[in-house]
Amino acid sequence: MNDINNYNTFTKIEPIQKGWSSDKKYYVETNSGERLLLRVSDFSEYEEKKHEFDLMTQIAAAGINMSQPIDFGVCSCGKKVYQILSWVEGEEAKEVLPSLSEKVQYDFGREAGRMMLKMQTVESYPPSSDWANIYSERLSKYIEAYKTCGVTLIGEDLLFSFLEQHSSCLDNRPMCLLHADFQSDNMVITPENKLYAIDFQGSGIVDPYYALTGVMVTAEVSPHFSIGQLHSYFGGQVPEDFWELNAFYMVAESINAFAVAVALGQKEVDYSNEMIKVMLEWVDNFNNLIPSWYKNQDTSTRL
Incomplete structure (x- = not known):
């Protein structure tokens, strides 16, 4: 070197x-x-x-x-x-957030929402069929990789049925340049209590709702942060169409993550299955697409 x-x-x-x-x-x-x-x-x-x-x-x-x-x-x-x-000095948000007050977690989430809104001003495209074509091709590769991995994931029939029934939600979506894995593993809280984004590998032109699937990953450690991010990004009221697309992306990416986990070993397979179980519990096996962590939180943190 x-x-x-x-x-x-x-x-x-x-x-x-x-x-x-x-x-x-x-x-x-x-x-x-x-x-x-x-x-x-x-x-x-x-x-x-x-x-x-x-x-x-x-x-x-x-x-x-x-x-x-x-x-x-x-x-x-x-x-x-x-x-x-x-170099960004500080600690991973994932490690720090649980030790903070609910209000501070929420406020950091609001900052994350503002960061996303600022990012997507760099390059954006109006709604079209382009994203549906891009993501459908990606999903086909996910499914093929899963079918050849040799292991069955938890809730397979339920997950694939949901994808089939809701594929039209990909139609006519906008695209923006965004961090494509914008969740607490890829954020740092500095000693000055500033939120920074790191690890932009894999970022690109995507549906903003796809980039927001990171809130589901972050919700495992800090639902208050995730709620703050959604409120900030959407200006307070989360639109209904977000929850359908959010569930669709979470299912698709979970299938992909499972296929990758199989190649890494049983520990990763077990973790992937556990995350799928958690996701299904959040949305009551798709009977309610608004996750329980969002619906059940104390509204006093949302001020």
Whole structure:
């Protein structure tokens, strides 16, 4: 890696083991005291990683609190691709939120909603059939991967029946440039109590409701944050069509996550099945698409 720009200024390089990404990640300090995040990938991913870096550059220009893109290039004598980003000091929101008051969790959620609204001003497209075509193709790949994984997930018949009955909800959707995994695992709360977004890998032009499925993941650790995010994003009143699409995306992505989990081992399969059970409990086996964590929370946190 010594052919990375300014590598001679690096005084500390520590590997980071967290996350499922195939990237090699490192915490870096320079001789001027700057702290950085270094991500290294195989050169075969050059186009994908360049696209990611360009998207982060676009989003950062909107003034989002986020890990800032600094440099991109080729290293290891042409065998690797690197990204250098600013380091965000703090703790994962997932770890911090449960220890905070319900009101503070809600307020952080409202900030997340404002961040999403700001992101989607960077690049947006009006409702059309484009997203339905894109996501239908993606869903077909999810289903094929599941069918060939050799293991049956909990509630299979119920999940596939829901997808079949509600596929029309994909019709005529807008698209925006957004963080496509915007949930508490990918947010940091700094020592100054500021919310920052990190790990923009996989982001792109998507249905905003798809990007909002992160609220369901975050709700497991902080329903108050998720409620705040939805209230802020929608200006107070969550539209009915959101809940149908939210359930559709959660089912589709759960099927995909299960197929991936099978390749990773029984522990991940068990976790994936448990998350599906939790989701089905939230929506009463699709008898009520507004999840219980949203309906049952004390309204005093929603001020």
